[in-house]
Amino acid sequence: MPRFHCPGALSAGLSFDLPAGAARHVQVLRLQPGDELTLFNGEGGEYSATVERMGRNDVGVTVNAHLAVEREAPRAVHLAVGMPANERMDWLVEKATELGVASIQPLMTAHAVLRLSGERAEKKRAHWEAIAVAACEQCGRNRVPHVHPVQGFSKWLGSESSGARRLVLSLAQGTRGIARTGASTADEAFLVLSGPEGGLSREEDEQARAAGFAPVTLGARVLRAETAALAALVLLAGQDAD
Structure with missing residues (x-):
């Protein structure tokens, strides 16, 4: 229907x-x-x-x-992503919505190709919000994930106060696998920080860790920026299929 x-x-x-x-x-x-x-x-x-x-x-x-029908993921996962370039951010928003993301925070980071501000940034946010709405119409979700306004990395990090458990995707040696980061309760929420093409800079990674983000890895393979964020979402949101 x-x-x-x-x-x-x-x-x-x-x-x-x-x-x-x-x-x-x-x-x-x-x-x-x-x-x-x-x-x-x-x-x-x-x-x-x-x-x-x-x-x-x-x-x-x-x-x-x-x-009274809901088709939300078992666990809330919020994504804060260094915006990938071109249509890849559109694709990330669409697929993250289908997979149950709770909210998406687009970030401008040191290695990000996409730079947005002012009216252009607001137009992009509205565009991504429309993509999220269309994805909800298609997949059956009844709650549209919030797409936050674009922010610079440092400004966002200094103001973030969601209370969710903080994780940052990292390629550093010795980082534990994300699969070992199990939730302690069924309703525990996660905030996952993921970099753009080229990842977060060393300074951004250090700032994130200092702000309470625990470094986690998705394994030995190097994934595209949009793939990494979606993989983390799937692993943390929980299985809702029978």
């Missing part, structure tokens, strides 16, 4: 016009009055709904019932 993100209050019996993007998608799918669809607003669960009217540029629907 088609799924659409509709921010704002939803309740059984409510009739309203879909947001422009969702309306265009409904028209592309050639849905007709009487067809059913699923709506979610990111506040928990999802809603069954029915198409009531197909206009030239708008689509009217009526909400039927709330369904």
Whole structure:
């Protein structure tokens, strides 16, 4: 059944016009009055709904019932990533959303190719947020991970206060494997810091460790920046398949 993100209050019996993007998608799918669809607003669960009217540029629907369905990962994992270049950051946001990431913090680091500030940074954040929404519509998640505004590494490190268990992906010799970093409780959250192409600089790695980030490794193979962040996410978020 088609799924659409509709921010704002939803309740059984409510009739309203879909947001422009969702309306265009409904028209592309050639849905007709009487067809059913699923709506979610990111506040928990999802809603069954029915198409009531197909206009030239708008689509009217009526909400039927709330369904207390969640498809979140067993454990919250937040990613702070030195932004990889070109379309790789788009790919990372999409796949991390599908895999259950709780939030994504894009970072400008010493070795990062992508440099963003001001209006351009906000446009990129909005773009990544839209990618996360589309990924939730596709994969069945009802809670959209938050994509934070782009920050410089040092500023972010000095203000980070999530309370999650802190890990930094490291290639240093003697670093313990991430698989040995088991959570002590089922609801323990993780914050994983991962560098861009070329990794974090030595100074950034030292700053992270001084700020309480425990160094961990994904093994002997050198992974691409986007692959490393996703591998850590999968290993820490927990298995939710039957």
